[in-house]
Amino acid sequence: MCLEFWSPNERHVIKYKPNIDIEPMFKKACLVQEFTSIQYLRAIAALMVVGHHSFTTGLVDFNGNTAWLAGGVDIFFVISGFIMVQSTIGKGYSPTQFYARRIIRIVPIYWIATMAMMMTIQWDWIEAAKSFLFIPYLNPQSNAFMPLLQPGWTLNFEMFFYLIFGLSLLLAERFRFFAVTLCLTVLVVVGLAFQPTGVAGYYTRPILLEFLLGMAIARFGIRLPFLLAPAMLFAIPFLWSWIDVRELSVGIPAAVIVASLLTVDHQIPKLPFLLWLGDASYSIYLFHLLALGLVGGLIVTDATPPFLVFSIALSMAALIGLAIHYSLEKPLNKGLKRLYDQRVESRQKQQLAINI
Numbered sequence: 001m002c003l004e005f006w007s008p009n010e011r012h013v014i015k016y017k018p019n020i021d022i023e024p025m026f027k028k029a030c031l032v033q034e035f036t037s038i039q040y041l042r043a044i045a046a047l048m049v050v051g052h053h054s055f056t057t058g059l060v061d062f063n064g065n066t067a068w069l070a071g072g073v074d075i076f077f078v079i080s081g082f083i084m085v086q087s088t089i090g091k092g093y094s095p096t097q098f099y100a101r102r103i104i105r106i107v108p109i110y111w112i113a114t115m116a117m118m119m120t121i122q123w124d125w126i127e128a129a130k131s132f133l134f135i136p137y138l139n140p141q142s143n144a145f146m147p148l149l150q151p152g153w154t155l156n157f158e159m160f161f162y163l164i165f166g167l168s169l170l171l172a173e174r175f176r177f178f179a180v181t182l183c184l185t186v187l188v189v190v191g192l193a194f195q196p197t198g199v200a201g202y203y204t205r206p207i208l209l210e211f212l213l214g215m216a217i218a219r220f221g222i223r224l225p226f227l228l229a230p231a232m233l234f235a236i237p238f239l240w241s242w243i244d245v246r247e248l249s250v251g252i253p254a255a256v257i258v259a260s261l262l263t264v265d266h267q268i269p270k271l272p273f274l275l276w277l278g279d280a281s282y283s284i285y286l287f288h289l290l291a292l293g294l295v296g297g298l299i300v301t302d303a304t305p306p307f308l309v310f311s312i313a314l315s316m317a318a319l320i321g322l323a324i325h326y327s328l329e330k331p332l333n334k335g336l337k338r339l340y341d342q343r344v345e346s347r348q349k350q351q352l353a354i355n356i
Helices: 036-056 067-086 096-119 125-132 150-170 173-194 198-202 206-219 229-243 247-261 272-279 283-298 306-355
Strands: 013-014 031-034
Touching: 013 036, 036 067, 036 173, 036 247, 036 283, 036 306, 067 150, 067 229, 067 247, 096 125, 096 150, 096 283, 096 306, 150 173, 150 206, 150 306, 173 206, 173 306, 198 229, 229 247, 272 306, 283 306
Parallel strands: none
Antiparallel strands: 013 031
């Protein structure tokens, strides 16, 4: 039996098919199970981040409590941990295969988004190289550890998590969760104990533990009562204000939301537009700052009511993300997967011929 997986930045499926002698990595399956709740959460998380930046960039003039919208990132991290475990159960992927899939999925469209952003900001070649290679650095424009495409700071964590998780594939399946848990926990403890700076400080932040929350949901089949999901969504704005620890105020509620919605996943109606937004959430996330710049420069004026500006910003980011996903991201991924599939199949045929 074959289990194929996708990242938290793409449609979440578990695919099964009979064993065959030659098994290309990206062959389609005959049975597909989709996590509708995860798709919806990806759409919500992406739009939360768009909303957050519509306020922090000054596009929407509003002085209320909106910082909690940044918690969309935390939802993404929990989803990532969940999918990486759920999608590799019963499948003997090697680290090389895993890394190839992640690179094909994450890197090309991120590089394109970064190059688009570079046309609108000042940069130097060292900053560009570090941004393209997912190396954290202190960005002089933001005075924070962010790449040229600022939302890419989360991808630095994602790629670091993929690095560690990929290495865990060398172990027997029953040990993987505990190995990753030990590794990330030690890193966070070192960070809290010694307060390192620079890259070491970046990769020892407690936010890494949010990946473990998602992994635990998948590893132990955690399901919580559905009503906890709306309760946590309602509570997050207040928890963000009361608790000055992001992993407690948003990370744990994000995990509760994921585990609660998975309980009723089979009962959730499949609404096409939300599924499309879930599919396009990665493009929405990567290109939303450019979309907000377009809204601020060409569409709204000082006389436009804040609520209308907010609505236009969300709509424009969603529409641009959808357009980029279906016209660029999806065809690009499909083509690269096909090329890699052909390469893997060719190698398998050669090896089979040698064995014969």
